[in-house]
Amino acid sequence: MKRLPCFLFAALLLCVSASALELPSELDGTVPRELIDSAEAGDDLLLRGGQYLFSHFRAALQDAVANSLRGAMALMLLSLLCGLIEGTAESAGETPARYAGYLGVLGAAALSAGDLSALIGLGVETMDELSVMAKLLLPTIAAAMAGGGCVGSASVWQVGALMLSDIFLSLMRDVLVPVLYCMIGTAAAGALLEQSRLSPLSKGIGKLLSWGLSAILIVFTAFLSISNLLAGSADRLAVKVGKTVISGAVPVVGGILSDATEAIAAAALTLRGTLGVLGVFSVLALCLVPLLRMAVQYLFYQLAAFFSGMVGSQSLSKFLEQLSSAFSLMLAMTAGGAFLLLVSLLIAMMMVVTV
Amino acid sequence: MTFLRSWLLSVTACAVLVSIAQQLTDGGAMKKIVRFVGGMVLMLAMLRPLLSLTFDLPELDGGHYREAVEALKETLNAEQDSALSDSIAAQTQAYIEDKASSLGLSLRAEVQTALRDGVPFPDSVTLYGENSAALGAYIVQELGIAEEKQLWIEPK
Numbered sequence: 157m158k159r160l161p162c163f164l165f166a167a168l169l170l171c172v173s174a175s176a177l178e179l180p181s182e183l184d185g186t187v188p189r190e191l192i193d194s195a196e197a198g199d200d201l202l203l204r205g206g207q208y209l210f211s212h213f214r215a216a217l218q219d220a221v222a223n224s225l226r227g228a229m230a231l232m233l234l235s236l237l238c239g240l241i242e243g244t245a246e247s248a249g250e251t252p253a254r255y256a257g258y259l260g261v262l263g264a265a266a267l268s269a270g271d272l273s274a275l276i277g278l279g280v281e282t283m284d285e286l287s288v289m290a291k292l293l294l295p296t297i298a299a300a301m302a303g304g305g306c307v308g309s310a311s312v313w314q315v316g317a318l319m320l321s322d323i324f325l326s327l328m329r330d331v332l333v334p335v336l337y338c339m340i341g342t343a344a345a346g347a348l349l350e351q352s353r354l355s356p357l358s359k360g361i362g363k364l365l366s367w368g369l370s371a372i373l374i375v376f377t378a379f380l381s382i383s384n385l386l387a388g389s390a391d392r393l394a395v396k397v398g399k400t401v402i403s404g405a406v407p408v409v410g411g412i413l414s415d416a417t418e419a420i421a422a423a424a425l426t427l428r429g430t431l432g433v434l435g436v437f438s439v440l441a442l443c444l445v446p447l448l449r450m451a452v453q454y455l456f457y458q459l460a461a462f463f464s465g466m467v468g469s470q471s472l473s474k475f476l477e478q479l480s481s482a483f484s485l486m487l488a489m490t491a492g493g494a495f496l497l498l499v500s501l502l503i504a505m506m507m508v509v510t511v
Numbered sequence: 512m513t514f515l516r517s518w519l520l521s522v523t524a525c526a527v528l529v530s531i532a533q534q535l536t537d538g539g540a541m542k543k544i545v546r547f548v549g550g551m552v553l554m555l556a557m558l559r560p561l562l563s564l565t566f567d568l569p570e571l572d573g574g575h576y577r578e579a580v581e582a583l584k585e586t587l588n589a590e591q592d593s594a595l596s597d598s599i600a601a602q603t604q605a606y607i608e609d610k611a612s613s614l615g616l617s618l619r620a621e622v623q624t625a626l627r628d629g630v631p632f633p634d635s636v637t638l639y640g641e642n643s644a645a646l647g648a649y650i651v652q653e654l655g656i657a658e659e660k661q662l663w664i665e666p667k
Contacts, residue, residue, distance in 0.1 A: 298583070298587065299587065299590060302587035302588075302590065302591050303591060303594065307584055307587050307588055307591060308584060310583075310587055311580045311581075311583040311584040311587060312580055314583060315576060315579045315580045315583055316576075319576065319579075331516070334516050335516065335519065338516070338519045338520060338523065341523060342519075342523050345523065345526070345527045345530075349527065349530035349531065349534065353526070354523065354526050354527070354530070357522070357523070357526065361519065394629070398628075398629060398630055401627065401628045401629070401630045402630060408606070408653040408654060409603075409632065409633060409653075409654055409655055412599055412602045412603055412606065412633075413599060413630060413631075413632070415602065416595060416598040416599045416602055417595065419598065420591075420594060420595055420598060
């Protein structure tokens with residue numbers, strides 16, 4: 157797992173060209189304008205892309221912390237209050253002490269309802285936007301791949317990547333998010349009715365979601381990689397046939413054909429590399445804010461759960477932990493969608509037809 | 512997929528109802544009976560849908576995927592052939608005009624290409640300028656464009 161980021165970074169370094177070039181107009185609106193200008197000017201795209209992400213990262217982090225801090229503070233105050241009520245209610249009898257715990261969980265559910273629906277909605281919206289970006293970006297990259305001789309691979313890659321992106325979005329909407337809501341509901345019921353043992357069920361649902369998501373991503377990545385490997389063999393054959401035909405032509409014509417083919421292939425290779433890097437940075441720029449918000453929310457809820465465990469009721473602490481798990485699962489789903497698109501782009505950038 | 516959602520909801524709802532029932536009963540024999548009955552109900556809610564589960568998964572239809580790939584392959588091939596054709600025509604035109612210039616002629620050439628075994632070859636040429644037998648012979652010899660495929664349009 158640790159080798160994957162290094163491998164991705166190495167692939168990015170190998171694929172970037174420093175020369176200026178003209179990019180297709182379809183990228184406007186999909187790729188940030190700053191990055192398009194840098195690519196056309198021949199600037200170091202990795203450096204500019206990194207700077208672009210970092211500048212947005214700082215603003216996004218500030219915004220995410222500000223948004224999440226209010227909610228976390230409210231939960232901590234609720235925990236303090238619940239702890240205080242539980243402590244004083246114990247002297248009044250068993251029933252008031254029990255109901256203090258219920259009030260805590262219900263209050264936490266009410267406070268977190270807004271955060272939950274906002275962030276789950278944000279995750280689904282991000283997946284929608286990634287899907288739209290894929291539909292605009294992938295055909296452009298496929299055309300560049302085809303220019304380099306990878307016609308079959310480009311076709312398989314574009315159709316496969318778009319199909320998988322649509323399937324993932326449907327799965328997320330129709331299965332994963334409803335099961336996530338089920339997990340949250342079960343966690344709330346388990347916190348309210350401790351004897352019901354619904355908390356283990358909620359954790360089980362969370363594990364099921366996590367395994368399901370991993371399985372989906374593994375299957376999709378394997379499909380993309382293997383289908384492109386198999387399509388590459390037909391491309392190699394086509395290039396071989398083309399070279400044979402060219403070598404059989406009269407010398408002057410053969411020279412013109414060879415020069416033209418190599419020029420188009422070289423231009424396509426450069427364009428593909430640049431488009432791939434632009435695509436990677438565009439995906440990261442799109443996902444940066446939502447993922448950061450979910451990650452910060454997760455951390456703050458963990459903090460609130462820890463605080464509640466120290467000073468408030470245990471049932472409230474466990475409920476807050478379950479909620480933070482829900483945020484982490486939503487983060488994983490959104491990151492999974494982005495990962496799928498990033499893997500598609502890297503497969504495209506690394507595709508080479510050798511004869 | 513709706514099966515999973517409805518199964519989880521029914522198990523959750525059942526567990527909540529069983530818990531509430533247990534909470535509402537006082538201790539003693541009644542609580543034990545409620546716990547036993549609740550357990551049976553929960554077991555039924557969990558297992559009955561699984562026992563009647565039929566694995567009627569939709570068939571994996573690769574036809575649509577294959578059709579989409581083939582259609583895209585044709586489009587990309589056509590685009591590539593067009594781009595390569597244009598490049599070859601432009602280079603051949605430049606070559607002919609260079610040669611004409613070296614022979615002291617001033618003319619403009621337009622080359623048309625045709626596919627042979629998937630590769631665009633210069634097939635015919637339209638030459639706007641004074642007819643030159645030397646240039647015509649050169650085009651036949653060096654570029655493989657036959658005389659009958661050379662169209663000369665002389666200036667009026």
